[in-house]
Amino acid sequence: MNSIVVTIALRHLRSGLRQSALTVGVVAISVMVMVVLGGLIDAMQRRLITSITGAIPHVSVQQGPRTPIAAPIAAGLLVIERVVPIENTQRKIEDWQQLVDTLPERALGIIAVSPTIDGQGYLIRGERRKSVSITGMIPERHNLVVELSTKLVAGRFFGLSSGELVLGVRLADDLRLKVGDKLRLSGTAEGSAGFTVAGIVDSGFRNLDDGAVLIGLRDAQSLFGLGNAVTAIGIKLTDIYAADRVADALSGQFTYEMRSWMRDNQSLLAGLRAQSIFSAMIRLSTVLAAGFSIASILFMSVTSKRREIGILKAIGATRRQIAGIFAIEGTLIGVVGATLGTAIGIGISQWMATIMIVSQYSGRLEGMFPIRLTPEMVAVPALIAVAIGLLAALYPARQAAIVDPIEVIRGQ
Amino acid sequence: MNDPVISLRGIDKIYDQGVRTQVLFGVNLDIAAGEFVALVGASGSGKSTMLNLVGLLDTPSAGQVLIAGRDAATLDEDERSRLRREHLGFIFQSHYLLPDFDIMENVFMPCRLRGEVALGDSWKRVETLIETVGLSEHRHKRPHQLSGGQQQRAAIVRALANEPRLVLADEPTGNLDTQTRDVVFTLMRDLSRKRGQAFLLVTHDPSLAVDVDRVVTIRDGRIVDERRP
Numbered sequence: 001m002n003s004i005v006v007t008i009a010l011r012h013l014r015s016g017l018r019q020s021a022l023t024v025g026v027v028a029i030s031v032m033v034m035v036v037l038g039g040l041i042d043a044m045q046r047r048l049i050t051s052i053t054g055a056i057p058h059v060s061v062q063q064g065p066r067t068p069i070a071a072p073i074a075a076g077l078l079v080i081e082r083v084v085p086i087e088n089t090q091r092k093i094e095d096w097q098q099l100v101d102t103l104p105e106r107a108l109g110i111i112a113v114s115p116t117i118d119g120q121g122y123l124i125r126g127e128r129r130k131s132v133s134i135t136g137m138i139p140e141r142h143n144l145v146v147e148l149s150t151k152l153v154a155g156r157f158f159g160l161s162s163g164e165l166v167l168g169v170r171l172a173d174d175l176r177l178k179v180g181d182k183l184r185l186s187g188t189a190e191g192s193a194g195f196t197v198a199g200i201v202d203s204g205f206r207n208l209d210d211g212a213v214l215i216g217l218r219d220a221q222s223l224f225g226l227g228n229a230v231t232a233i234g235i236k237l238t239d240i241y242a243a244d245r246v247a248d249a250l251s252g253q254f255t256y257e258m259r260s261w262m263r264d265n266q267s268l269l270a271g272l273r274a275q276s277i278f279s280a281m282i283r284l285s286t287v288l289a290a291g292f293s294i295a296s297i298l299f300m301s302v303t304s305k306r307r308e309i310g311i312l313k314a315i316g317a318t319r320r321q322i323a324g325i326f327a328i329e330g331t332l333i334g335v336v337g338a339t340l341g342t343a344i345g346i347g348i349s350q351w352m353a354t355i356m357i358v359s360q361y362s363g364r365l366e367g368m369f370p371i372r373l374t375p376e377m378v379a380v381p382a383l384i385a386v387a388i389g390l391l392a393a394l395y396p397a398r399q400a401a402i403v404d405p406i407e408v409i410r411g412q
Numbered sequence: 413m414n415d416p417v418i419s420l421r422g423i424d425k426i427y428d429q430g431v432r433t434q435v436l437f438g439v440n441l442d443i444a445a446g447e448f449v450a451l452v453g454a455s456g457s458g459k460s461t462m463l464n465l466v467g468l469l470d471t472p473s474a475g476q477v478l479i480a481g482r483d484a485a486t487l488d489e490d491e492r493s494r495l496r497r498e499h500l501g502f503i504f505q506s507h508y509l510l511p512d513f514d515i516m517e518n519v520f521m522p523c524r525l526r527g528e529v530a531l532g533d534s535w536k537r538v539e540t541l542i543e544t545v546g547l548s549e550h551r552h553k554r555p556h557q558l559s560g561g562q563q564q565r566a567a568i569v570r571a572l573a574n575e576p577r578l579v580l581a582d583e584p585t586g587n588l589d590t591q592t593r594d595v596v597f598t599l600m601r602d603l604s605r606k607r608g609q610a611f612l613l614v615t616h617d618p619s620l621a622v623d624v625d626r627v628v629t630i631r632d633g634r635i636v637d638e639r640r641p
Binding site: 004008013313314 | 441464467469470489490493494496497498500501504507510511512513521522524526527529570574582
């Protein structure tokens with residue numbers, strides 16, 4: 001194929017400039033929709049997922065519930081009349097130190113491991129008594145799984161001494177607590193201990209900000225009477241969607257229960273998957289519309305240029321050259337439309353990202369459409385548009401290639 | 413006769429579109445290099461069919477079309493296209509110039525199709541031809557900006573651009589007034605003589621079949637007469 005094929009394709013597009021521009025416009029709108037919609041859906045899903053996984057480990061190692069078995073006794077069977085669930089603080093992991101050292105080597109993608117004690121208790125401030133969730137942890141390790149150090153609004157998080165705690169900002173507001181204030185903390189069934197507020201966090205996660213208290217691991221062990229044990233080990237992964245895989249891989253190696261955030265939120269993920277499918281269908285429809293638009297203009301071009309095609313064939317153009325003209329026209333429409341659509345899509349996304357609203361929960365300003373475009377989110381729609389341009393041109397190109405010059409010369 | 417540039421041997425052409433119609437019956441024809449041949453016949457006599465076969469635009473039902481030592485009937489469409497652009501030039505009743513290209517681009521088109529680029533030797537040769545036919549000042553105009561005679565002269569240059577051994581002209585003056593017709597015919601005749609290129613001129617106008625080397629008459633699909641005027 002030589003340069004004349006490109007020249008003829010360009011002249012065709014120029015001679016039908018209005019139609020060419022309209023088709024380029026359809027392709028551009030299609031690419032723009034794909035870019036903006038892709039970015040928007042991705043951002044909304046990311047925000048939703050972050051709101052769930054931001055304050056919890058991706059995989060959690062816990063002591064599984066133990067089911068009692070009816071046992072035979074001399075006079076018959078020992079009948080189980082009632083099963084009382086073991087409290088979380090009684091589900092101990094005694095060998096947690098060994099697990100913390102070995103877990104990162106047992107499955108791919110583990111980037112942080114944090115032993116924790118999770119329990120319920122009361123925060124007592126003067127006459128007020130408030131139910132809270134208490135997390136005992138090692139701040140430096142815990143921060144690698146649930147990042148809190150950057151969300152401090154007062155005090156400190158790292159280097160908690162015995163008798164110091166960090167609490168959520170709304171809880172602190174509710175009890176009018178500030179750094180340095182004294183209070184008491186009690187486990188549900190155990191005694192209480194005096195604590196000093198060392199830090200206040202504004203995590204953006206409701207559960208944490210409204211009613212969570214973080215204390216050192218040893219303080220928690222003492223508060224809940226756990227000796228040297230913990231109740232869970234939190235795991236953070238490089239890929240949050242690998243949680244099921246990692247949990248399954250670890251389940252085969254340990255007797256503990258491995259809980260994945262994905263299994264705990266199956267209905268939400270199913271909803272997100274449905275949303276992704278719906279989004280893909282919308283994007284597919286726009287791509288098809290663009291493809292049909294390109295095919296339609298090329299069919300019109302083949303029809304209107306039929307005589308020209310016949311003459312070109314009569315003076316020596318091969319079928320390959322003729323087909324090439326229309327394939328190039330389709331590809332050019334795809335390339336120009338994709339370039340324009342990508343530029344407009346990026347522009348609209350950037351503009352949408354600047355629209356701010358006040359969060360109903362935190363009262364802070366936050367992006368209404370937190371679009372974050374990755375190179376692949378921009379490149380894929382553009383490449384699809386170019387490919388569609390070429391594909392849509394194939395049939396008209398074939399029709400052009402089989403034009404019979406004799407019919408044209410006879411004026412048929 | 414010199415070596416023929418094209419030979420038709422026992423050509424039959426049958427169209428079978430529901431009804432079987434034979435339009436050529438055992439046609440034999442040789443055209444020598446530089447020979448100017450007029451193919452005359454009434455409408456429906458088979459002369460256009462014969463021209464299509466000679467021009468490798470169609471294939472015979474039987475017989476051989478020999479060009480450049482090859483039997484065109486055995487070649488596929490793309491091979492016939494290549495032979496056309498190497499060895500044949502076409503002039504039609506209508507000029508059939510491409511409307512999106514200027515005159516110079518139009519006449520250079522056969523060369524471009526075989527991969528030649530502007531400003532090379534072929535370009536210079538085409539420029540000379542444009543000058544010869546008196547279109548120098550119109551070479552950057554679009555076809556619709558030229559008169560009928562000028563358009564047909566441009567079509568003649570396009571037919572000669574790749575130095576074909578044989579030019580096929582199908583009623584090339586059919587759409588022109590008498591004066592322009594004579595100018596265009598004389599131009600073709602002179603170019604043929606000067607450049608030694610064979611012409612097969614298909615016409616139903618007997619007045620054009622005078623100043624030619626040979627007149628071939630076709631009737632009902634058979635060559636019935638060959639004479640030198």
